[in-house]
Amino acid sequence: MTAKATLHLLDGEQHPSGFWAEEFAVPYQIFRDNGYEVDVATIGGVAPTPDLTSIDPEFLQWVRPQGSENRDAENAAEYIRVIESTPQLEHPLRVEDLTEASLAEYDGVYVSGGHGAIGDFPKSDELAQLLRWVLASGKPLATVCHGHTSLLALRDGEGHWPFEGYRMTAFSHSEELVTNMAGRLPLILEVELTRLGALYEKAELIWDSHVVIDRNLTTGQNPYSSKALAETFVKQLASA
Numbered sequence: 001m002t003a004k005a006t007l008h009l010l011d012g013e014q015h016p017s018g019f020w021a022e023e024f025a026v027p028y029q030i031f032r033d034n035g036y037e038v039d040v041a042t043i044g045g046v047a048p049t050p051d052l053t054s055i056d057p058e059f060l061q062w063v064r065p066q067g068s069e070n071r072d073a074e075n076a077a078e079y080i081r082v083i084e085s086t087p088q089l090e091h092p093l094r095v096e097d098l099t100e101a102s103l104a105e106y107d108g109v110y111v112s113g114g115h116g117a118i119g120d121f122p123k124s125d126e127l128a129q130l131l132r133w134v135l136a137s138g139k140p141l142a143t144v145c146h147g148h149t150s151l152l153a154l155r156d157g158e159g160h161w162p163f164e165g166y167r168m169t170a171f172s173h174s175e176e177l178v179t180n181m182a183g184r185l186p187l188i189l190e191v192e193l194t195r196l197g198a199l200y201e202k203a204e205l206i207w208d209s210h211v212v213i214d215r216n217l218t219t220g221q222n223p224y225s226s227k228a229l230a231e232t233f234v235k236q237l238a239s240a
Contacts, residue, residue: 001092003046004116009184018049019114022075022223023144025082027110027230034234036107038088043124045094051114054223055079062178064224065208096126100133107237109134110230113145113171113223118186121149128153135162135216140236144220144229145171148189152196164197167214169221172202216240 001024007017031038042048053059060072083089103109109130111121121127127150134141135154143150148170156162173190176182194200202221203210210221211228218236220229 001040001042001048001112002114002116002120003042003044003048004119005049007115007119007181008186009181010186011184013184015115015181016052017114017116017119018051019054019112019116020145020223021050021054021079021083023113023147023226024050025079026226027112027144027233028086029082030227030230030234031110036234036237039093039106040086040088041093041095041098043095043120043127045092045097047090047092049116050079050083051116054114055083063207063222065203065205068224095124095130098126098130103130103133103137103139106139107240108140108142108233110233111141111143111147111150113143113147115146115181115185117146117149121147122152122187124153132162138216138240140216140218140233140240142218142220142229142233142236143170144226145222146189148193148219149187152187152192161196163217165199166217167199167201167212168193168217168219169201169203169210169212169225170219171222172206174202174206175222178206 001019005018006014009015055076057072057076154162170189173188176188207224209225209228211232212219218233
């Protein structure tokens with residue numbers, strides 16, 4: 001998970017940010033309900049901060065597809081309950097302390113999102129190394145929304161991006177354009193992934209759920225994809 005509570009925008013603003021609550025709380029609960037123990041890790045072992053808009057029921061109407069059921073107040077309360085009852089968020093592991101041997105003890109790795117991830121995921125050599133070990137092991141790997149920024153810095157021994165030619169989805173340019181940070185973000189994830197060689201795809205309807213599996217990588221487009229992504233990932237874990 002991202003350790004960043006703000007995101008440095010192109011105009012110099014330190015914009016309040018963090019992890020997106022739905023992208024943690026929904027998968028976490030699904031993983032636990034399916035019998036998995038879940039550890040949380042951040043860069044530096046910093047306790048992650050939820051993006052306050054992601055637990056604001058008045059805001060959640062803007063990050064789900066038009067015509068979807070309005071359970072925003074109920075969902076926000078559930079996200080808060082899960083966050084407040086998860087001690088791993090208060091004392092996360094340090095990504096820097098994870099080793100290839102310790103990774104072998106896990107069934108898979110899930111990378112949560114939120115705009116905060118733009119600020120620390122692409123800059124961490126240790127996170128990139130962790131994901132290289134995941135790829136080498138063949139373990140299932142899942143990322144959602146801006147969690148894909150963790151993939152950007154990876155290169156193999158010949159300088160190639162290891163996900164070139166993979167089908168994947170991620171937070172779309174059209175979704176970025178309707179945020180209040182449009183035109184000021186350090187990067188546009190859809191553009192970066194496509195430039196590196198990903199075969200990008202997205203839902204037909206903005207904010208709708210979309211999940212893609214290619215080899216051991218499972219990707220989700222946006223917050224509304226969190227449930228389907230987690231359910232798909234559980235199946236990947238079971239068959240690994």
